[in-house]
Amino acid sequence: MRRILPFLFFIFLLGSCSEYQKVLKGTDSKAKYDLAEKYYNDGEYAKANRLFEQIAPKYIGKPQGERVLYFFADSYFKIGDYNMAGYQFERFLKSYSKSDKAVEAAYMGAKSYYELSPRYSLDQTDTDKALQKLQLFINTYPESSYLEDANKMAKELTTKKEQKAFEIAKQYNTLGEFDYTILPSAIASLDNFMSDFPGSIYREDALYYKIEATTNIALNSYESKKMERLHEARIAYETLLKYFPESKYKAKADFLLQKINNATQNLSK
Numbered sequence: 001m002r003r004i005l006p007f008l009f010f011i012f013l014l015g016s017c018s019e020y021q022k023v024l025k026g027t028d029s030k031a032k033y034d035l036a037e038k039y040y041n042d043g044e045y046a047k048a049n050r051l052f053e054q055i056a057p058k059y060i061g062k063p064q065g066e067r068v069l070y071f072f073a074d075s076y077f078k079i080g081d082y083n084m085a086g087y088q089f090e091r092f093l094k095s096y097s098k099s100d101k102a103v104e105a106a107y108m109g110a111k112s113y114y115e116l117s118p119r120y121s122l123d124q125t126d127t128d129k130a131l132q133k134l135q136l137f138i139n140t141y142p143e144s145s146y147l148e149d150a151n152k153m154a155k156e157l158t159t160k161k162e163q164k165a166f167e168i169a170k171q172y173n174t175l176g177e178f179d180y181t182i183l184p185s186a187i188a189s190l191d192n193f194m195s196d197f198p199g200s201i202y203r204e205d206a207l208y209y210k211i212e213a214t215t216n217i218a219l220n221s222y223e224s225k226k227m228e229r230l231h232e233a234r235i236a237y238e239t240l241l242k243y244f245p246e247s248k249y250k251a252k253a254d255f256l257l258q259k260i261n262n263a264t265q266n267l268s269k
Contacts, residue, residue, distance in 0.1 A: 020047055029055050033064065040071050045078035066096045070105060077112055086112035086133075107146040110137045114153045120163040131157050159201065165193045166202040173209045176216060183217040207240040208249040215256045219263055227267055233260050 023035045036051035052072035059065040073088035089109030093102060113130035134154040138147065169189035176183035190210045194203060214236045218229035237257050240247055247253065 024050060024054070029058050033059070033068065036068075037071065040075060045075045049075035049079060060095060066092075066099055066101070069095060070099075070101050073105065074108065077108060082112040082115040085109075086116070103141050103144050103146070106137050106141065107144065107150065110134045110150065111153065114157065117157055117160065120160045120167070124161055124164055127157050127160055131161075158197075162193075162197045162200045162202055165189075165196065166200070166206060169193050169206065170209060173213050176213060180217060180220045183213050186213045187217070204240070204244045204247060204249070207236070207243065208247070208253060211236040211240060211249075211253055211256050215260060219259065223267070226263070230260050230264050230267075 020035070020039075023031050026032070032051045032055045036048045036055070039045070039048035039051065048071065052068060052075060056068055056072050059068040069088070069092045073085055073092050076082075076085035076088055086109050089105045089112060092099075092105045093109070096102065096105075099105070110130070110133040113126065113133045117127040117130050118124070131154060134150050134157070137144075138150050138154065141147070144150075169186060169192075172182055172186035172189050176186045187210060190206050190213065193200070194206050197203070200206070211233065214229065214233035218226060218233045221229050234257070237253055237260070240249065240253055
């Protein structure tokens with residue numbers, strides 16, 4: 001009996017594959033539709049997707065077209081082809097903007113682009129696109145049950161962009177320790193970061209690194225510019241303590257302030 005069961009399973013599997021190939025290669029759209037929906041409901045999304053791909057153009061404008069196009073888009077999402085999923089969900093919305101599935105399709109389309117967003121160290125073009133799609137969804141459907149999830153995804157992507165911008169500025173500052181000519185770029189990058197992301201979780205870090213950059217550039221400046229730059233470094237120190245009086249960088253900042261004070265006193269002699 002134990003030997004018969006695997007054999008029977010193999011026969012069943014072979015028959016199933018034969019049915020799929022027969023319908024896939026055939027011309028009967030109704031058979032393709034029925035089998036595609038069966039595979040979709042059974043979680044065999046790759047097979048369903050191939051069948052939906054063949055019949056989707058033929059069902060546009062027909063009663064079943066709305067269902068076909070939605071399942072077609074969702075099957076792309078289920079198999080991890082998020083680029084095509086986003087495109088097909090947008091296509092669905094253009095064809096069936098009044099559908100009961102319109103809100104869900106808009107959400108899934110935005111989520112598809114969210115899934116394409118890479119880690120922060122890579123190019124963030126897809127992240128920008130995802131943020132645009134999510135913001136459009138949030139603005140268009142403010143009462144949607146998907147709103148909380150959409151806001152969470154948008155916040156996550158915004159934080160990712162913040163991290164990339166911060167790490168670039170931080171890298172300039174690190175390089176500036178070995179090449180002081182880079183420090184103006186570090187300061188500009190830190191200022192741009194704080195201007196672009198005023199509520200960032202990295203704001204305290206950026207304020208401290210600006211103290212480092214302005215102090216280093218001041219201490220290594222020509223005498224004619226040193227006093228002015230020491231003043232800028234002191235302002236950077238005061239700004240950190242203004243917004244973060246109990247800053248985790250307080251000890252390091254105080255050490256840099258001592259350097260600023262010593263250099264200022266030497267210039268005043």
